Amino acid sequence: MDLAAGFPSTSRDDWRALAIAVLRKSGVDAETPEEALSHSTYDGLAVAPLYDAADLPASAPFERGSRPAGGWDVRQRHALPDPEAVMADLENGVTSLWLVVGDGAIPVAELPRVLKGVFLDLAPVVLEAGELTAEAAEALLTLAGDTPLQGNLGASPLSPEAAELAARCAAGHPGLRAVTVDATPYHDAGGGDAEELGCSLALAVAGLRALTAAGLTVQQACDQLEFRYAATDDQFATIAKLRAARRLWDRVTEVTGASGPQRQHAVTSSAMMTGRDPWVNMLRVTVACFAAGVGGADAVTVQPFDAVVRPPDAFSRRIARNTQSLLLEEAGVGRVVDPSGGSWYVERRTEELAGQAWAWFQEIEAAGGIEAAAELVAGRVAATRERRAADLAHRRLPLTGVSEFPDLEEKPLNGASSSGPFLASHSPAALAAGLPKIRYAQEFEELRDLADAQAERPKVFLATIGPVAVHTPRAAFAANLFRAGGLDTETAGPGADPEQIATAFAVSGATVACLCSSDKLYGQHAEAVAAALRRAGARTVWLAGKGDYDGVDGYVHAGCDALGVLRTTFRDLEVTR
Known part of the structure; x- marks a missing residue:
C-alpha cells in the first residue's frame, strides 16, 4: 500500500528550500537547514533535523531484541535487609530481585x-556483592539446594571467582x-553512550578470555554474561543505545563462533537523579523506563525517586514498581x-552509535584490553564529563528543579541524608579503574546546601528599572538563576530614579545587586543606577542581559556560566562553610 498515493512527490531538497526560506526570515544565517538545526551528542554524532528512507540502514540479527512480546522482567533493587519490603514488591508486580x-x-x-518465603524457582535473584561475591553466591546456592535458580550471581568479568561460578552455573x-x-560505572563517571557501549564490549571480551582459559567453551562463556546499561531521560538516546548494544554483541559472538542474543538489564540512571526537588525524579525515571522498554531491555530497574537522599520507603518503592x-x-x-524499529531516525542513530562504539572498543583492544587501557578509558570519559559539565554550568543542559525553576521553599524528605548504598553503585572493576561517580546536579546542589546552612539565607538585590511590564522578564530570569544556588532575591519595584533604587538596596541589607530592565532603559539609566548602588555599598553589580556599561562587573544571560556567576556571588557575599 502506497501511503503517499494522491499526494505530490517531495524530496529532501524540496524540504531544504522551504526550511532555509523560513530560517532566513527568522534572521538565521546558514547555508543549509542542517547547518542551523543539527546538533551533536557527547559521542560526536550529528543529530539531523530530518530523516527519510535514504537513512534506513540494513538490520542486524538480534538488533530488534529477543524478548517475548508481553513485557520485560520488573527488577527491584534492595540494599537493606528488609524481608517485608522484598515480599511486598514480589506480591505487587516485581518479578525479580536485585540484592x-x-x-x-x-x-x-x-x-x-x-x-524467606521467596520461591527461588520463580523469582530470579541478582546479586551485587563486590569482594563478597563468592561468599554471597555460596550462600544463595546453599539456600536454594536442589531448587533450580534463575538470575545472576553478579561476578565481575575480571574477578577471580568468575570462572568457578560460571562453571557451576553451566553445569x-x-x-x-x-x-x-556492568557498564553503568562508565555512564556514572560522565561518559557518553558510545563510551559506555565500547567499554562494555571490552569488559565482556576480557571476561570471555578468562572464562575460556578456565575451560568453558566460547558458547558457555557467552551464555554466562548479562549486560547492565544505564537508561536516561533522553529517550531516543537510550533506545538507540540498547539496540546498538545488541548489534555490537552479535558481531562479537559472530567473530568468536558463538551465537545468541545479548541479555540486557537496564537501570535508570543514577547520574541524572537529583537530591533537590526529588519528586521530579519520578518523571525522569518514567521516561527512562519507557525508553528501556521500547529499546528492548530484558529486565528493567526503576530507581526510587528518593534514592539520592534516604533509604527508599514503602511509598517510593511502590511508585517505582x-x-x-x-x-x-x-x-x-x-x-x-521493537516498536521503534523502522523509524528512519532511530535506525540511523542506532547504526551510527554502533559504529562509534565499535571504533572505541577497537581502540581499547589495541591498547591491550580493558585492564591495560584503564588510563586511556579514564581520560576519554573525563573529557566527555568536562564537556557535559560545561553544558550543565551554562544551563544548556537544564535540570528541572535544580538549575531551572528551583523551589527554595521545598521541605526536605523525612529521614533524608546523603549516605548509604541507596543509588545503584559502582562495581569493583570501575573503582579499580579510578572512575569517579558523579551526579549531574551535584555542583548546583552543593551551593544550595551551603546557602541553606547560613543563619539567614543570602540574597541578591534585583535593581529593577522602569515599569513592571518592562523589567519583569529579565528580573524573573535573574531570580531563577540566583535561586539555582539557593540565593534569595529582593526587587526594587517600579521606577528608574537611581537614588530611590540605591535607597531600597541599602534597606535590603544585600551587598550584591543585579540590574534588570530592557536594553533601551539600560542605555538611559544603567550606568547611573550602577554608580548609585556603588555609593550605597554594592560590592558587585551584575546586569541581566548583554552590553558594555561602566560600573557593571558582569552579565547574566541565556547561555552564561551560571555556576561561575553563582560562585562569584557567593564569594562577594562572603558565604562560607
Whole structure:
C-alpha cells in the first residue's frame, strides 16, 4: 500500500528550500537547514533535523531484541535487609530481585532471612556483592539446594571467582548466570553512550578470555554474561543505545563462533537523579523506563525517586514498581517487539552509535584490553564529563528543579541524608579503574546546601528599572538563576530614579545587586543606577542581559556560566562553610 498515493512527490531538497526560506526570515544565517538545526551528542554524532528512507540502514540479527512480546522482567533493587519490603514488591508486580550484599547493605548471613518465603524457582535473584561475591553466591546456592535458580550471581568479568561460578552455573543451573558486565560505572563517571557501549564490549571480551582459559567453551562463556546499561531521560538516546548494544554483541559472538542474543538489564540512571526537588525524579525515571522498554531491555530497574537522599520507603518503592506496571499494563509498551524499529531516525542513530562504539572498543583492544587501557578509558570519559559539565554550568543542559525553576521553599524528605548504598553503585572493576561517580546536579546542589546552612539565607538585590511590564522578564530570569544556588532575591519595584533604587538596596541589607530592565532603559539609566548602588555599598553589580556599561562587573544571560556567576556571588557575599 502506497501511503503517499494522491499526494505530490517531495524530496529532501524540496524540504531544504522551504526550511532555509523560513530560517532566513527568522534572521538565521546558514547555508543549509542542517547547518542551523543539527546538533551533536557527547559521542560526536550529528543529530539531523530530518530523516527519510535514504537513512534506513540494513538490520542486524538480534538488533530488534529477543524478548517475548508481553513485557520485560520488573527488577527491584534492595540494599537493606528488609524481608517485608522484598515480599511486598514480589506480591505487587516485581518479578525479580536485585540484592546488594556487603558492608552497609545486606550482610551475607542475612540472605536466608531476606529471602524467606521467596520461591527461588520463580523469582530470579541478582546479586551485587563486590569482594563478597563468592561468599554471597555460596550462600544463595546453599539456600536454594536442589531448587533450580534463575538470575545472576553478579561476578565481575575480571574477578577471580568468575570462572568457578560460571562453571557451576553451566553445569548445574541452566537458568542462572554468573557474570554481570556492568557498564553503568562508565555512564556514572560522565561518559557518553558510545563510551559506555565500547567499554562494555571490552569488559565482556576480557571476561570471555578468562572464562575460556578456565575451560568453558566460547558458547558457555557467552551464555554466562548479562549486560547492565544505564537508561536516561533522553529517550531516543537510550533506545538507540540498547539496540546498538545488541548489534555490537552479535558481531562479537559472530567473530568468536558463538551465537545468541545479548541479555540486557537496564537501570535508570543514577547520574541524572537529583537530591533537590526529588519528586521530579519520578518523571525522569518514567521516561527512562519507557525508553528501556521500547529499546528492548530484558529486565528493567526503576530507581526510587528518593534514592539520592534516604533509604527508599514503602511509598517510593511502590511508585517505582508501579511506574513499570503502568507502562506494561496500561500503556502496553511491552506488547510490541521493537516498536521503534523502522523509524528512519532511530535506525540511523542506532547504526551510527554502533559504529562509534565499535571504533572505541577497537581502540581499547589495541591498547591491550580493558585492564591495560584503564588510563586511556579514564581520560576519554573525563573529557566527555568536562564537556557535559560545561553544558550543565551554562544551563544548556537544564535540570528541572535544580538549575531551572528551583523551589527554595521545598521541605526536605523525612529521614533524608546523603549516605548509604541507596543509588545503584559502582562495581569493583570501575573503582579499580579510578572512575569517579558523579551526579549531574551535584555542583548546583552543593551551593544550595551551603546557602541553606547560613543563619539567614543570602540574597541578591534585583535593581529593577522602569515599569513592571518592562523589567519583569529579565528580573524573573535573574531570580531563577540566583535561586539555582539557593540565593534569595529582593526587587526594587517600579521606577528608574537611581537614588530611590540605591535607597531600597541599602534597606535590603544585600551587598550584591543585579540590574534588570530592557536594553533601551539600560542605555538611559544603567550606568547611573550602577554608580548609585556603588555609593550605597554594592560590592558587585551584575546586569541581566548583554552590553558594555561602566560600573557593571558582569552579565547574566541565556547561555552564561551560571555556576561561575553563582560562585562569584557567593564569594562577594562572603558565604562560607
